[in-house]
Amino acid sequence: MLQLRLAWRNLWRNRRRTFITIAAVFFAGFSIISMRSLQTGAYGSMVRTMVGSHTGFIQVHQKGYWDEKFIDNSFEERPELREEMSSVPGVMGVSPRLTSHSLIAFEDRSRPAMVDGIDAEYEAQLDIESNLIAGDSKPGDGVLIGQGMAKFLNVEVGDSVVFLGSGYHGMSANALLPVRGVVRFTSPVLNDNTAFIDLRMAQYVFAAPGMLTAYAINTDPNADLDAVLADVTQVVQDTSGYEVMGWHEMMPELVQSIEADSAGGILMAGILYIVISFSLLGTFIMLAAERKREYGMLIGLGMRRGQLMRVAFIEASAMAIMGAALAVVITRPLTLYYYYNPIQFTGQAMEALREMGMEPVMPASIDWSIPLTHGSILIFLTLTISLYAMISIKRIQPVNAMRS
Amino acid sequence: MTTKSNLVEVVNLYKTYSAGDLEVHAVDGINLSIGEGEFTAIVGPSGCGKTTLLNMIGGLDRPTSGEVNIDGTPLSSLSESKLIDFRLKKIGFVFQAYNLLPVLTAEENTSFIMQLQGKSKEERRARSHQLLKNVGLEGREKNKPTQLSGGQQQRVAVARALASRPSFVLADEPTANLDSHSTSNLLDIMARLNEEENITFVFATHDQRVIDKAKRVITLEDGKVLSDERR
Numbered sequence: 001m002l003q004l005r006l007a008w009r010n011l012w013r014n015r016r017r018t019f020i021t022i023a024a025v026f027f028a029g030f031s032i033i034s035m036r037s038l039q040t041g042a043y044g045s046m047v048r049t050m051v052g053s054h055t056g057f058i059q060v061h062q063k064g065y066w067d068e069k070f071i072d073n074s075f076e077e078r079p080e081l082r083e084e085m086s087s088v089p090g091v092m093g094v095s096p097r098l099t100s101h102s103l104i105a106f107e108d109r110s111r112p113a114m115v116d117g118i119d120a121e122y123e124a125q126l127d128i129e130s131n132l133i134a135g136d137s138k139p140g141d142g143v144l145i146g147q148g149m150a151k152f153l154n155v156e157v158g159d160s161v162v163f164l165g166s167g168y169h170g171m172s173a174n175a176l177l178p179v180r181g182v183v184r185f186t187s188p189v190l191n192d193n194t195a196f197i198d199l200r201m202a203q204y205v206f207a208a209p210g211m212l213t214a215y216a217i218n219t220d221p222n223a224d225l226d227a228v229l230a231d232v233t234q235v236v237q238d239t240s241g242y243e244v245m246g247w248h249e250m251m252p253e254l255v256q257s258i259e260a261d262s263a264g265g266i267l268m269a270g271i272l273y274i275v276i277s278f279s280l281l282g283t284f285i286m287l288a289a290e291r292k293r294e295y296g297m298l299i300g301l302g303m304r305r306g307q308l309m310r311v312a313f314i315e316a317s318a319m320a321i322m323g324a325a326l327a328v329v330i331t332r333p334l335t336l337y338y339y340y341n342p343i344q345f346t347g348q349a350m351e352a353l354r355e356m357g358m359e360p361v362m363p364a365s366i367d368w369s370i371p372l373t374h375g376s377i378l379i380f381l382t383l384t385i386s387l388y389a390m391i392s393i394k395r396i397q398p399v400n401a402m403r404s
Numbered sequence: 405m406t407t408k409s410n411l412v413e414v415v416n417l418y419k420t421y422s423a424g425d426l427e428v429h430a431v432d433g434i435n436l437s438i439g440e441g442e443f444t445a446i447v448g449p450s451g452c453g454k455t456t457l458l459n460m461i462g463g464l465d466r467p468t469s470g471e472v473n474i475d476g477t478p479l480s481s482l483s484e485s486k487l488i489d490f491r492l493k494k495i496g497f498v499f500q501a502y503n504l505l506p507v508l509t510a511e512e513n514t515s516f517i518m519q520l521q522g523k524s525k526e527e528r529r530a531r532s533h534q535l536l537k538n539v540g541l542e543g544r545e546k547n548k549p550t551q552l553s554g555g556q557q558q559r560v561a562v563a564r565a566l567a568s569r570p571s572f573v574l575a576d577e578p579t580a581n582l583d584s585h586s587t588s589n590l591l592d593i594m595a596r597l598n599e600e601e602n603i604t605f606v607f608a609t610h611d612q613r614v615i616d617k618a619k620r621v622i623t624l625e626d627g628k629v630l631s632d633e634r635r
Contacts, residue, residue, distance in 0.1 A: 302488055302491045304485065
């Protein structure tokens with residue numbers, strides 16, 4: 001109690017220094033939490049765009065399909081397996097898919113495209129309803145295409161496009177299908193280069209009845225992906241015939257690009273931590289020098305060094321916790337705002353991001369682990385640096401200190 | 405041999421400081437004893453070893469050789485942490501520069517030592533009020549040091565020194581920063597406490613007003629006892 005009271009009052013005996021210390025911790029925390037929240041949010045958006053909106057966080061294929069994405073590497077549809085995988089905790093949906101490639105043409109324009117056969121009833125990835133800009137949200141007996149492709153081919157709902165491709169085991173896959181809907185996908189790949197037709201229609205067009213190239217699995221964003229992946233693998237059991245892959249394995253280049261970019265962010269955070277460390281060290285050197293005489297007197301009167309160290313520790317903790325807590329509290333509404341109102345890129349930045357297959361927006365992440373991790377690092381850092389004051393107390397000789 | 409009446413016994417005490425090849429004997433073979441209830445002034449010119457002797461009697465500094473016995477306990481036998489506890493229980497200190505904690509009130513500064521001793525809140529409160537009353541600071545309990553004059557601060561320091569019911573009080577130049585009125589007031593209080601409560605005071609001073617009040621005057625010169633006069 002005595003130590004707590006002394007520490008608390010000591011905090012306010014030099015208000016300016018206390019405020020400067022708290023402000024230093026706050027600004028470091030604010031900068032690092034904001035920066036990492038935006039970075040992590042951008043990665044989340046990138047993953048959602050490139051993985052979550054189409055590929056799925058987990059996929060089940062015929063073994064070898066991912067290395068050679070040909071329709072010949074397809075497998076027989078197993079509704080009971082789909083049901084079992086759907087009941088795995090953390091799985092939000094399992095979409096059967098049959099994917100192949102085809103040339104799509106309208107009048108004098110054509111474009112190579114990926115053709116996805118989807119089952120509208122089970123489709124768990126594609127958010128067609130909310131992104132539909134014209135026509136129907138279900139392909140039915142026709143095709144759904146992205147806004148970019150519609151623009152390129154100059155087609156509208158009701159026009160018919162020609163498919164020219166190869167099907168299962170070298171069969172020709174040709175069709176004339178009406179455009180039933182135009183969708184504005186956030187992913188440029190989907191928007192410009194993909195056509196969606198009904199799964200049964202795809203199996204018919206590609207001469208692969210009852211065949212699939214993948215079960216694309218959507219997972220709960222809060223679920224532990226590794227645990228879900230392990231559970232799904234256990235359900236599939238026959239791993240000699242199938243491959244169960246998480247998105248990290250399917251898209252290593254995306255993981256690497258995120259890790260490379262994140263390393264830059266961590267380096268920046270590290271530099272900020274070093275700068276703040278020197279600022280805090282200055283504070284504790286001043287504090288120890290100013291109070292040297294007082295510490296000497298207190299030891300002289302009969303206060304144990306351990307008790308004095310606890311006073312210094314409580315003071316340092318209070319400053320660190322106040323600065324870090326303030327940073328967490330102030331950044332929270334900001335990250336929430338930018339989570340719901342992401343920063344929109346325009347001009348060349350927008351074009352560059354689109355070309356890279358990314359949505360040109362930067363939302364903030366609202367993952368609590370970011371502010372809590374960096375808040376904790378700042379507190380730990382402050383307390384570590386406050387060891388300087390405690391070592392000074394440990395070394396104090398009362399007579400010399402009182403003479404100073 | 406230490407008798408009950410001898411609170412402090414200094415035996416063949418030396419303190420030598422080295423400055424390069426030069427050795428300075430701040431305390432040079434002092435022998436003396438101070439009994440219970442004495443009001444003693446250790447006097448002498450600056451640099452004669454008064455403060456060094458007082459620091460060693462108070463266990464704040466270790467001698468180069470020799471021994472200080474307090475209430476029969478040789479200080480050299482105590483470890484650093486035991487010496488801190490010993491000071492807390494047995495010795496009261498009054499310093500030249502008051503050395504009050506600026507963040508605590510007069511009452512809290514007085515009860516601070518008792519809190520370190522683990523005394524109850526009620527006991528601390530009652531004793532600190534009584535002590536502050538004894539030094540003429542009734543009604544000033546809630547004042548912080550910055551709200552008190554130098555003389556008043558030094559009286560709080562005296563109250564703090566007495567709070568732990570020490571065996572004796574060591575006062576190093578307690579009047580050096582005080583005006584004559586405050587000095588006279590402080591000395592009257594300490595003399596009264598000595599007379600009425602038989603509290604032992606040992607001063608290191610060169611203030612003639614303190615010397616005049618003292619019942620015993622030990623004069624030092626070059627680290628040695630030049631004279632020891634009882635009045």
